[in-house]
Amino acid sequence: MELSALRIFQAVAEEGSVTQAAARLNRVQSNVSARLAQLEEALGVPLFHRSGRRLLITAEGERLLAYAGRLLTLADEAQAAVRGDQRPAGQLRIGAMETAAAARLPLVLAAFHRRHPEVDLLLETAPTDQLVQAVLNHKLDVALVAAPVLRPELAQLAVFEEELVLLTDAAQGPVRSPRDVARRALLVFRSGCAYRRRLENWFAEADVATTRVSEFGTFEAILGCVAAGMGVALMPKEVLKQRQLGSSIQCHTLPPQTALVQTMLVWRGDVLHHPARHAFAACFDAGISPAA
Structure with a gap:
């Protein structure tokens, strides 16, 4: 497989479209389509499902994409190392x-x-x-x-420490434990969020069952729903310092083992x-x- 073919495949996989991949690579669309077809023929498997103008990557394509990323990264690294180029670009x-x-x-x-x-x-x-x-x-x-971050493949640098606080609406009384908000819904980011796990663990360690969990894609949406009395959330205090929340939201301090968390910069x-x-x-x- 040629590296140029892998770059085309990677672009199509990330854009989900031959047209957009061609624009990104500054190539004509017919060239991208032809090179992609040649790669599929050489491998003997389809790399994408065609759905109108959109391309949906197949399981075989997903496996190739992981290898393509590694191969292209190594190729770029080797080229830069040989040239002795240390200038960020x-x-x-x-x-x-x-x-x-x-x-x-x-x-x-x-x-x-x-x-x-x-x-x-x-x-x-x-x-x-x-x-x-x-x-x-x-x-x-x-x-x-x-x-x-428990992955030995990743290098890590601690860049700052966050203090997480529990957010409630203005009408909520003092919060000393999860029992004080036991009937409130948890307003959280989608699955995979480390802060969400900390909030759920805080309830679990106190043996308090959560009633409802509502997922959101942005912290602004969470703040709005907290202010409206829809539930409680866990968020870095630094985020709140930069926003004028007035008296619509209360911040409640939590035990250090729940509140304090390092933010890490990670890379391969x-x-x-x-x-x-x-x-x-x-x-x-x-x-x-x-x-x-």
């Missing part, structure tokens, strides 16, 4: 938890862009578990996730040569933060 794919992206990243990204304008920054938000898997699968170069330890990633990590080492 090209694309840097960053993943972050929704709250970290909102509260922690803006100043870091702005400072990084000023220092390294030739790096093309792409940001994706997701829960911790999905971000970790995306880094492992070479879909992200680096990610901000909640500790602990076997990808050694990546100047843009090294420069991004150096921003945190230099102490750039929203409090700076």
Whole structure:
């Protein structure tokens, strides 16, 4: 298999469309379609299901995509190492938890862009578990996730500590234990969120059953529903400092074992040569933060 064919396959898989992949790669659509068909013929398996104009990747395609990411990353790393190029440039794919992206990243990204304008920054938000898997699968170069990260393949850098607080509406009385909010719904991010696990564990350790769980895709939606009295949520205190919540939401402190959590910057330890990633990590080492 040629690396150029793998790049085309990877682009089509990520875009879900030959047209969009062709635009991304600056190729004509017919060339992308032909190269994709040649690759499928050489492998003897379909890599995509055709559904109108959309392409849905097959199980065989998913397996190839994981290998393609690794092969292309190694090829780029080898090329840069041979050239001796240590200048941050090209694309840097960053993943972050929704709250970290909102509260922690803006100043870091702005400072990084000023220092390294030739790096093309792409940001994706997701829960911790999905971000970790995306880094492992070479879909992200680096990610901000909640500790602990128990994957030996990943290098880690502790970048800051969050204090999580329990959020309720203004009418809620004092909260000393989960029993004080036992009848309230849990307003959480989707499965795979480390903060969600901490909230659920807080209830479980007190032997308090949760009544309902409502999932949301953004922290803004969670804040709105908390203010409306729909339930309780767990969120970093830093997020709330940057928003004018007035008297609509109360913050309740929690025991340190629940409240305090390290945010880690993680990347694949076997990808050694990546100047843009090294420069991004150096921003945190230099102490750039929203409090700076």
